Amino acid sequence: VTTMYLLQSVTNDFRKSLFGKILNLPLAFFHKVKTGELISRIVSDVQMMQNSVAVTIVDMIRDPLQVFVYYAFLLTIDFKMTLIITLVAPIIIVVMSVIGRYLRRYGTRMQEKMAELTSIIQEGISGIRVVKVFNAINFELEKFKKVADKYLHSLMKMYRVNRLSGPFNETVGAVIASSLLWYGGNKVLMGTGPSPAEFMQYVITLLLLMEPVKLFMDKVNRVQQGLAASKRVFTLLDHKPTVPLPQGDKKIDSLKKRILFDNVSFKYEGNDEFALRNFSLEIPKGEVVALVGHSGAGKSTVADLLARFYDPTEGNILVDDTNLKEISMNSWKNMLGMVTQEVILFNDTILANIAYCDSNPDLERVVNSARAANALDFIEQLPQKFETIIGDRGMKLSGGERQRIAIARAIYRNPQVLIFDEATSALDSLSEKLVQEAIDRLMAGRTVLVIAHRLSTIIHSHKIVMLDKGTKVAEGKHRVLLEQSPQYKELYEMQFAIGRK
Template sequence: MNQERQIKPLYMWWRIIKSTFMWWYLLIAAVVAMIGFAVSNLAMVYLLGPVLSALFNPESATLSAQLEKFSGSETIKAKIGTLLAPILYKQTPLETLKQFAILLVIIVLIKNLFQYIQNISAMQLMQNITNFFRKKLFEKILTMPLGFFHRMKAGALMSRVISDVQMMQEYISDTIADLIRDPLQVVVHYAFLLTIDSKMTLYITVIVPLIVIGMSIIGKHLRRYGARTQEKMAELASVLQEGITGIRVVKGFNAEKLEASKFKKFADKYLHNIMKMYRVRRLAGPFNEIIGAAIAACLLWFGGRKVILGVGPSPAEFMQYILTLFLMMQPIKAVADKVNRIQQGLGAASRVFWLLDLKWVSAPKKGSIRIKDIKDGIKFEHVWFKYDESENYALKDLTFEIPAGSMVALVGHSGAGKSTTADILSRFYIPQKGKVLVDGIDLAEIEDSSWRALLGIVSQEVILFNDTVSANISYGDPNPDTKRIYEAAKAANALEFIEKLPQGFNTIIGERGLMLSGGERQRIAIARAIYRNPKLLILDEATSALDTRSEMLVQQAIDNLISGRTVLVIAHRLSTVLKADKIIVLEKGEKICEGNHEELYETCEQYREIYDLQFGKK
């Protein structure tokens, strides 16, 4: 079995970030809007200083006073002040105050416009990424061999496509935009703090490593708990899926309490893990709050002291500094929180990328030869096959031929290897030894899509989809032919009951075709095979689950279907194979007899035993 491996966080990050480049225009729009938002947010803070000056020191709130203030200085602060003075200040204090009021409204409008553009662009980008990975995951699942589905539960796979991808979006994709916006705000605010008091700002910077170390410790635990939580969710989904799909068995065996108890057990495990994760995540808030309070206390003492002594920034500038610092702490805190959320999301991402990158060890190699017909026939040559991790071979040195245009039947007790033979012929599995030849060509060398285009498969377990009768009959055809659908249904003896359905061929038949009886579902499956017009027909236990009348109708449909085709029939009921050109008797994976009915009854003890058990002694 392919074990689930640990995937490095940097690799997952790179995969997610690389996917954003497919929608580069949305990424650029979001980044530009984020920059505009950060700058406009800072502009509101910058406006606070001039407003305070205008209110408490009106003489300084004029254009001439401001230009005189910065004249002769070559500092960055003086250059910025000289550049912005004509925009902010007018000739009188009252005109300046009016200008401030107008600018405030304009800045708020611009800020919210940028925020709207950022939100829409980022959301579209993140939804595109989520949709991309969900579709890739389902495409990957569809390409996996049957052995994979024996190992992986349906509920677990559903959990990966739905829950894990959703968690990737909520905890990673949704935070990518914030991880661009928030650091931008931090950089812009930090640069502004340097212009006010560079020395005090550098002292504060020393504390940043403490925050990084603390967040990395918390994040490591969150990533581990995130992965465990998603595993428990997959187990929970599997129990739920099995309980719902097997509801007839559950009720038939009075097992409602058993299933409820099983679900409760896994639900409690999921709750236990998610609360562990929540408790660790909530440590981040208090940790950052304590660090922030320590910074504020130091700033209030050292910075306020310099203002009082007149050796530092002006009171208005100190207010700008305090407000800017607290505005900067908000995105810093948000970044820390987002990093923790990402750690949780990486647990789900590792499960998604493991499946996307999975190479099944026993997957059939891809052939390249395309064929359009079966002219000579099919030959099994010394085929040996066993399932993954099984010690015993399901097929042992199996050799037989299916001449083109003939009907060959496989019979034997349960576990004889009949269905396994059909699966190998369908190329769902590959033999460990030996080979299957089609017109002398090794089946392993034939392209899968080319080979399966020649196949029609009808089995005891009929799989129908929650769609119309027409869609189920023409399944796999992108351009269904209404006339062919009608003719296929007629040949399958299905026309009678289809026309009695509420909307006829347009009737939705429910999940797995549950609105139909077993015999009706079987005939829809035969109609699907007839519509496909296969060169090779595989009937695996095609009538063994039906009552006598349904079997008669199905048998008539099969007779209509097999004419002029190569057919492999597998059935416990010998009434379905008496007309076969050749019958092969299997026992424990080995061929023990071969011939027609008369020959086998006379010469093959095992065949005679099966026949007598079903029909009574001759």
């Protein structure tokens, strides 16, 4: 029981460490690695490590000890004959090392295919609406079958290589036994070797020695399979970002004056082109500043830099004249709130989603936040009200309801600085009216950066910034931009024409 507890505790700690490591990795890491791959490392790879250790930890101590005792006894009976038998050991070691190398290779391939399977499952289930509406069930199933067959192929290769060690050990044992009977028997008959009784003792001890050797070799093969999984686990644990975010130590608890982008340029890792170039912008405390522009203009990049998912390649972001890099990450995140374009909700209660990451939520504050977000009416109509489980990504709620829950979450957090990425999904007139009212309440009295997709919602912003291909091309209030910026006027007229149609 104690051994099992220790083993499970170590496995549990590995999973905790892996998940903690993943959550702390920079956003750029997740652009390159599939979600299913990470899930597989935490679940499948750690499990294979545990299986490898569980069946070997005692035997890997007991079997070599038995071999040592038997070998020492053989030396006392006939030193010379035992040394001759020992010459076979290097051959066994070389063959077993080759088998081990193949086991690690096929073990790694098998785990990679398992990661692909996990990824296909995760994507297929999370995108089930698209799969069904595109009638792509057979397409997804065929994709899964191909990878599952490759997984089986790698598994069987590893199994066949693993089974080679058994016949090899049996063959070596038979050769040693035959040679021993021939060589030792002649010495006994000629009277130049051990006595018949000692020779019988020698043969019996040698046969007894073969069993722990065979078991030990089998355990070594299991360890090789575990090593393939452990390499993937430790590669993730030891991963260091190419461009690590420096951790500042200056603590702040409020925004006094402004946020300033000072000649900021940025390019994503592995990309030679700048996503943002020579960008300067002042966001005074308490004002709403909106970013507009066509897709790929750099709006989301500005927001990600302010959220400090990345640091500028060139230039600085200043918060009350303090470089954002020098401010404690926790201190900055505690001041920051974000409503994303794609509403992210968790498979939990409405209460837990609104009071996200608050281990002791204030129910009165939750209710007030829901009321301010125009969400209280529909919540009160649900059978379990705030204790209603909303399903994976909030699938049990409508689009407008999900948006209002996300806004209620931001209101509950009560951030001083808000990043609001406007949702592009169309809502019915009533839902859009309720959501817009909730947005207005959310923005009131806060310093807000809005990524706008519909100009009609940000006409009254204190400042509108027009971006084009990563460069700021215009800045000002709505009426000023209509008169002075051809790009803004074109965007406005295009949206107005679409709206009128």
